Amino acid sequence: MLYSDKVMDHFMNPRNVGEIEDASASGTVGNAKCGDIMKVDLKIENNVILDAKFKTFGCGSAIATSSMATEMIIGKTLDEALSLTNKAVAEALDGLPPVKMHCSLLAEQSVKAAIKYYYEQNGGIPEDKKHLFDVLQEDEHSV
Numbered sequence: 001m002l003y004s005d006k007v008m009d010h011f012m013n014p015r016n017v018g019e020i021e022d023a024s025a026s027g028t029v030g031n032a033k034c035g036d037i038m039k040v041d042l043k044i045e046n047n048v049i050l051d052a053k054f055k056t057f058g059c060g061s062a063i064a065t066s067s068m069a070t071e072m073i074i075g076k077t078l079d080e081a082l083s084l085t086n087k088a089v090a091e092a093l094d095g096l097p098p099v100k101m102h103c104s105l106l107a108e109q110s111v112k113a114a115i116k117y118y119y120e121q122n123g124g125i126p127e128d129k130k131h132l133f134d135v136l137q138e139d140e141h142s143v
């Protein structure tokens with residue numbers, strides 16, 4: 001199995017590992033098939049993600065995608081972060097082997113789970129955004 005240099009870099013030197021003590025929101029998701037788990041903490045102010053940290057108990061692709069995903073959402077608005085797809089994260093890593101694409105879904109799901117929690121704590125999920133969280137309903141991947 002061939003991994004890109006970027007995947008190897010983010011796996012060997014993951015960015016934004018850890019927890020945010022005064023996080024505005026957290027999202028934890030898991031893949032029921034492999035048992036891997038990913039948790040993302042977000043610090044949010046005025047609808048902007050000021051900081052993001054993750055902890056991933058999982059494979060190299062899951063670690064690399066969570067590292068890249070946090071890099072991609074820091075400094076972004078919630079709307080911008082909600083448009084993040086697992087495909088975009090994988091592309092930013094110069095691709096993942098097809099058999100490992102499902103690992104990148106954890107990154108998209110954990111970010112969305114955290115933003116969903118944030119909305120629920122702050123007035124509810126806007127009606128026009130509810131469909132963006134459908135990805136969390138996939139039994140195979142959510143806990």
Ligand code: FES
Nearest residue numbers: 034036059062103
């Ligand atoms: S094998 Fe489980 S997330 Fe990669």
